[in-house]
Amino acid sequence: MQNTSHLLMIRPVKFSFNEQTAVNNAFQQNDTNNNVAEMAAREFDAFAQKLQANGVDVTIVEDTPEPYTPDSIFPNNWISFHEDGNIILYPMFAVNRRAERKPHVLKAIEKKFRIQNKIDLTALEANHQFLEGTGSMVLDRDHKIAYACLSPRTHMSALNNFAEKTGFTTVAFHANDRNGLPIYHTNVMMCVADQFVVVCMESITDENEKKLVRDAIHKTDKSIILISFHQMEHFxxxxxxxxxxxxxxxxxxxxxxxxxxxxxxxxxxxxYNRIIHSSLNTIETNGGGSARCMLAEVFLPVQQTQ
Incomplete structure (x- = not known):
């Protein structure tokens, strides 16, 4: 199943610009506004309420002030949840993001869903091999394909490790922004839905790799909807x-x-689908991520009520 009606969101308590991630996230800008944390919390609440008002089940977990985790609002980078009951924990590039793996988050999930098994890839951090969840990979869950643009946050060895443990096929490529810098996460240049793929194909400069991606999409009978650099830069x-x-x-x-x-x-x-959008300007500016980054899809079996 490509999509779910269950989402995990982490409500921020101390959201701010993260200098450790800014070294390779060109989307981040340090906002001088002193009310960034408060403004981000308001944007989060309005976004979550809009999703719930449209019939989406959102599990909201409040972040904790300590340890300090400025990017906790983006949980899809450190964990993913799968139909077979597996959860996967991922190796993170920024040291201060590794602290986002807080036990109370999993406890909240376990109250509603059944976790059968945990696949822990975090030991790869010791070898500086990173794979930041469904930021690094855009998953075609129906066809078990993981699309991934390689970058300092997405290493081929970690991607192969994921594939070996899950049975996914990988489609790896390089994608650069208009300044020639590697795009930090695949999910800012590509979205895979049930019948279509939105992709900034001009960011893939190698023609063979461009053909690789295009052919993989065509084999799944999904339509390709192209976006430009300008549109990608606006998330x-x-x-x-x-x-x-x-x-x-x-x-x-x-x-x-x-x-x-x-x-x-x-x-x-x-x-194909109705569009829901919400203003996330503060989060996008300071965090360098947007709506998709804030949503961890939960495909786990739901707990049976007694």
Whole structure:
């Protein structure tokens, strides 16, 4: 199943610009506003409420002030949840992001869902091999394909380790921004939905790798919707398709991403699913991530009520 109606979100308590991640995240900008944490919390609440109002089940877990985790709002980088009951913990590039793996988050998940097994890849951090969850990989869950643009946060050896333990096939490539710098996470340039893929294909400069990605998508019979560098820079690649409690497909993105799309692109996307967007400007500016980064999809079996 490609999409779920269950999401995990971590409500921030001390969100701020993270200098450790800014070294290779060109989307981050240090906002001089003194109210960043408060503004980010308001954006988070409005976003979560909008998802819930549209019939999406959101498990909201409050972050803790200590240990200090400025990027806790992006849980999809350190954990993923799978239909077979597996959870996977991932090796993180920034040392201060590794502290996001807090036990109270898993306890909240276990109250609602059944965890069968834990696959822990975090030991790879000791070898400086990183794979930041569904930021580093965009998963086609139906076809068990992991698309991944290689970067300081996404290492081929860690990707192969993931594939070996899960049975996913990997489609690895290089993607650069308009300044020629590696794109830090695949999920800012690519979104895989049930019937379509949104991708900034011009960021893949090697023609053989571009063909590799295009051929892999075509084999799954999904349509390709191209976005430009400009649209990617406004987080138009950072979308996530979910479904609500009525089985309706929804495409989630930020308002900035939505406003970067053309009328034709919006029309095409709305043929597949309804679009939900929310303003995330503070989070996007300081965190360098957007709507998709804030959502960890939960595919685990639901606990049976007695």
């Amino acid at each position: 138009a690649g950072n979308m996530l398709q979910v479904q609500n409690n009525r089985g309706e497909k929804l495409l989630i993105m930020s308002t900035q991403a939505y406003e970067s799309l053309t009328a034709d692109q919006i029309k095409i996307l709305e043929n």
